Amino acid sequence: xxxxxxxxxxxxxxxPRAPRRxxxxxxxxxxxxxLVLSAIYYRRHQVQVNRxxxxxxxxxxxxxxxxxxxxxxxxxYSVHGIDVSAxxxxxxxxxxxxxxxxxxxxxxxxxxTLRDQRFARNWKEARKAGVLCGAYHYFQPNRDGQVQAxxxxxxxxxxxxxxxPVLDVEASNFHDxxxxxxxxxxxxxxxxxxxxxxxxxxxxxxxxxxxxxxxFDSYPLWLAHYEVxxxxxxxxxxxxxxxxxxxxxxxxxxxxxxxVFQGSFEQLQALRVPAPRPKAAAPSPASKSxxxxxx
Numbered sequence: 051x052x053x054x055x056x057x058x059x060x061x062x063x064x065x066p067r068a069p070r071r072x073x074x075x076x077x078x079x080x081x082x083x084x085l086v087l088s089a090i091y092y093r094r095h096q097v098q099v100n101r102x103x104x105x106x107x108x109x110x111x112x113x114x115x116x117x118x119x120x121x122x123x124x125x126x127y128s129v130h131g132i133d134v135s136a137x138x139x140x141x142x143x144x145x146x147x148x149x150x151x152x153x154x155x156x157x158x159x160x161x162x163t164l165r166d167q168r169f170a171r172n173w174k175e176a177r178k179a180g181v182l183c184g185a186y187h188y189f190q191p192n193r194d195g196q197v198q199a200x201x202x203x204x205x206x207x208x209x210x211x212x213x214x215p216v217l218d219v220e221a222s223n224f225h226d227x228x229x230x231x232x233x234x235x236x237x238x239x240x241x242x243x244x245x246x247x248x249x250x251x252x253x254x255x256x257x258x259x260x261x262x263x264x265x266f267d268s269y270p271l272w273l274a275h276y277e278v279x280x281x282x283x284x285x286x287x288x289x290x291x292x293x294x295x296x297x298x299x300x301x302x303x304x305x306x307x308x309x310v311f312q313g314s315f316e317q318l319q320a321l322r323v324p325a326p327r328p329k330a331a332a333p334s335p336a337s338k339s340x341x342x343x344x345x
Contacts, residue, residue, distance in 0.1 A: 121299065123150060132306050133156070141301055142302075144179045165201070187201075191223060202241065212322060214247045216252050238251070250289070253273070258273065272290040292308070
């Protein structure tokens with residue numbers, strides 16, 4: 051029988067403790083850093099993050115909406131309106147009109163070639179429902195202003211009594227702000243000459259303040275500024291305030307932009323495309339040939 055102490059010495063030693071996986075520590079550090087950075091970003095931009103999250107949720111649950119959801123009207127204003135595009139799908143305009151929507155701006159065109167596929171239907175049905183209508187063009191800064199003005203003029207049959215045309219300027223894909231301003235000014239000038247009424251300029255507060263302020267002050271301003279009690283700009287600088295881009299209006303299945311006009315409905319009507327002035331009658335050939343009487 052072998053010696054027990056020798057047996058103990060000959061027995062294999064216990065296996066060493068398995069080394070910890072080297073990737074765990076860097077992974078945990080990376081996750082912690084990402085969490086800290088996300089918290090900092092959210093703290094600085096929580097209003098925008100919350101708004102985009104709500105809008106994404108509304109889009110995700112759109113199939114569950116009935117088209118009868120309703121956002122309360124903004125207090126302190128008597129004239130409320132919306133702006134729409136093909137994004138809103140088919141709209142029940144009589145139902146929209148029954149819910150105190152007094153005006154609507156309808157997307158007609160974008161850039162140099164794009165026509166909104168629902169413009170013609172929205173334009174016809176909104177006017178038939180008694181909603182005061184205007185049309186807007188989404189400006190692409192990398193396209194010629196005259197080409198974009200031509201597209202809008204070919205698309206929109208503005209008539210006396212309609213609201214003025216609108217130029218939506220908010221796309222940031224440009225390299226030279228001087229070129230942007232030049233082409234915007236060209237569109238505005240050509241469209242004013244075509245319809246005989248001064249267009250309205252639309253932009254969001256941040257973009258307008260950085261790129262457009264001080265250059266187009268003679269044009270009425272439609273300002274988008276969300277999550278605030280009132281626009282940061284003085285009241286004499288704007289006429290329409292888009293205070294929400296996630297409102298619900300009965301007749302529209304999903305979210306829509308909500309606006310208020312600063313003034314009465316009669317003041318809004320005063321902005322409409324005017325009737326053409328009657329031309330003075332030309333003198334008849336007989337009157338031209340008749341010699342003047344001497345006293």
